[in-house]
Amino acid sequence: MTARLSAPARGLKAYVRHEVNVSVHGTEGLRLRERYADPPGDPGLFGPDSVTWRVHSDSPGMLMGGFASLMLQSLHPLAMAGVDQHSDFRTDPLTRLNRTAAYVVTTTYGSRQVAEAAVAYVRDRVHPHIHGTAPDGRPYSAGDPHLLTWVHVAEVRCFLAGYERFGAPPLTASERDRYFREVAVPARLLGARDVPESASEVAQYLRDMQPELQATEAAIEGIHFIRNFGTNPRERAAVRVVMNGAAALLPGWARDPLRLGRSDAVRLLLDRPLAQAAGRTLRWAMQPSEIVGMAYARMGRTPPAPHSDWRVHAEASNF
Known part of the structure; x- marks a missing residue:
């Protein structure tokens, strides 16, 4: 039996849930019920028995994994040039976060029609407008299959690392x-090519990509901006805790060029306990997820019980 929360605890939970939902999903994100509740029996691109539904339902892993993916993606100079020249993240960072979260959640938990429409919108209406010349003189395009594969791999690698690092039951090798x-599947629909489909293929892909990667001035400046984002000291402190937790998910070869290197002692004695506390609060406040619940209900199923414990694993998946 679940213990009944006191009035102050209920108020705190509602406050955290509201603040995170508005920051991540925006004011409209949870109003579009039809994305997730209908039609009955439609599994979308994955379905309730997929590993993807399990991984993407974990709030702490997705939040910290999402920020880690932005940092890892920024190491490709052409991908970062597109963000730097076409994104309004400096003037309106939450809107970019809302768009990214909406895409991931919609393609994960939406019906097949809704998920495919979200992919088509980005592929056919957003990406054709994102192109230009990087500071090193090379042309880039958001529709470049090579860049699409990089962005995809960096994202899902970090989602999985966040899921496994911050307390969720580790997956088996076959589940990874x-x-x-x-x-x-959605990566190929978006236009990515030669997408790795196993943990070993992802590890090899990242090794192969390292000669192309570089921490440009735009990448370092962008990450510095995000790490210091917040309208007041409380928000800035929360963002810093999340960003330090996210940085810990990156492989060492990615942290140092981005100037995210922190000593092992600081990561162990400061960053990890603070990320642990933040993750506990997030999971307590955010689960069960309304969106996840609607998706399972669409399939006539009940979501699995949220993880009740919080064990920070010694290492994330080694990719």
Whole structure:
């Protein structure tokens, strides 16, 4: 039996839930019920028995994994040039976060028609307008299959690392491979090519990509901006805790060029306990997720019980 919360605890939970939902999903994100509740029996791109539904339902892992993916993606100079020259993240960072979260949640939990429409909108209406010349003189395009694969792999690698690092039951090797195989489907619909579909293929892909990666001035400046974002000291402190937790998900070869290197002692004695506390609060406040609940109900199923414990694993998946 679940213990009944006191009035102050209920108020705190409602406050945290509202603040996170507005920041991540925006004021409209949870109003579009039809994305997730209908039609009955439609599994979308994945379905309730998928590893993707399990991984993407974990609030702390997705939030910290999402920020980690932005940092990892920024290491590709052409991908970062597109963000730097076409995104309004400096003037309106929450809107970009809302768009990214909406895309991930919609393609994960929406009906097939809704998920495919979200992919088509980005592929056919957003990406054709994002192109230009990077500071090093090379042309770039958001529709470039090579860049699309990089952005995809960086994202899902970090989502999985966040899920496994911050307390969720670790996946088996076959489940990790199944996750990468599942999430390759929307990536290919978006235009990515040669998408790795197993943990070993992802690891090899990241090794192969390292010669192309570089921490440009735009990447370092962008991450510095996000790490210091907030309208008041409380918000800035919360963002810093989340960003430090996210940075810990990156492989060492990615942290140092982005100037995210922190000593092992600081990561162990400060960053990890603070990320642990933030994750506990997030999971307590955010689960059960209304969106996830609607998706399972669409399939006539009940969502699995939220993880009740919080164990920070010694290392994230090694990719």
